[in-house]
Amino acid sequence: MSQHAPQTYEYNLDVAAADIDEMGHVNNAVYLTWVQVAVLRHWNRIAPKEAVAGHLWVALKHEIRYRHPAFLNDHVIVKVVLEKLQGARAFYKTMIRHGDDVLAEVNSCWCCLDAVTRKPVRLARDIVARFLPAEAASH
Template sequence: MDHWRALAPSEAVAQHLWVALKHEITYRKPTFLNDDVIATVLLEKVQGARAFYETVIRRGEEVLAEVKSSWCCVDASTLRPARLAREVIDHFFAPEEKPAQ
C-alpha cells in the first residue's frame, strides 16, 4: 500500500502492517498486455481495524474493471488487528471528506 507509506506518519508505518481480506472484481471489458491503463483508487472509509477501497481501472474512458476491497490493519509486533488513531486516519482525507470510524 504505497499511499500508506507516503501519507501516514513514519511512526505509524513502522508500527502497522496491512493484510488483504477481500477483493471483489467486476470485469467489464478485456485488457491486453500492452494496453495503457489507469487505476484510480479511492479510500471509502476506515472502520475499526479495517479499511475499505474502491478501484476503477480504465483504458481511456472505458471502464475495464471495478474492484471493491477490504484490508485489515495489524500491529507489526503482535500481528493482531489494530485500530488506527484518528490523527493517523486524518492524513488520508480532506477535512470535508473525513469518514466516521
Template sequence: MTTAIPHAFEIGIDPSDIDFMGHVNNASYLKWVQDAVLDHWRSLAPREAVAAHLWVALKHEITYRRPTFLDDRVIATVLLEKVQGARAFYDTVIRRGEEVLAEVKSSWCCIDAATLRPARLAREVIQHFFTADPPGASA
C-alpha cells in the same frame, strides 16, 4: 463532511500477465489492487504509521468491464471509503484512458507490525486520507 483523497497508481503490465486469450489474466488484477492500495497507504500515511502498521487483504470483489492488453497504459485510482476499527474499505477503479476496465471493492485489516495483531489506526492517521469539504459544499 470529508472527501477521500484519490490516489493514482500507474500499473505496469508484464508479459507474464497475459493469458492464453491474449489479454491480462484475471488474477493479475488482484496483484494490481494490492500494489495500488499499499502504494496509497505509503504515499499518504505519516512515515511512523507506515513503519508501525502492515495491511492484510480480507476480501476483493472485482467487476471486470473490458479486457486489458500488454501495451495498454493503465491507471488504478484508489479511494479509501471508510475505516471501522482495524478494517479499511477501499474502492479502486482501473482505467485505460477514460475507459473503465475493472472496478474493485476491497476490505483490508490493519496489523500492528510488532505484534502482528489487528490494530486500530489513530484518527490523526486516518485524517491524512481525507480532506474537509469547503463550507457550503454538498455531498
C-alpha cells in the same frame, strides 16, 4: 471527490508480457496485484514513516467486476479511493481504466495489523485525519 483529495491515489502502468495469460489478455489475478500496489502506495504516501513501519495491511475481501480485457502494451490507470475506515478495517474502491474504458471495478476491505503482534489494530485519530479529515473531525 477531487483527484487531489488525500484519500485517493492513482498510478499508471503499461501491461507487460508477464501479465498476459493463455487467452491473450491480462490474467484476472494481475488485477488484484494492481489493487494491492495502489492500496499500499496510498498508505505509504500519506501515513507518517513511523506508522508505515508499525503497521501492515492484509486483504480481507475483494469484489471484482471485470468489464473489458486489457492487452499487451495497453496503458492502464489504477485509481484507488479510500471510502471509509471502521475499526481496524479500511474500505477501498479501485477503478482500473484504459482510455475511456473501465476495465475493472474492485471493492476491497483491508485489515490493519500491528507489525509486531500481527493482531488487528485501530489507527490513531491523527493518522485517520490524514486520510479522511472529515471523518476524524466527526469523532
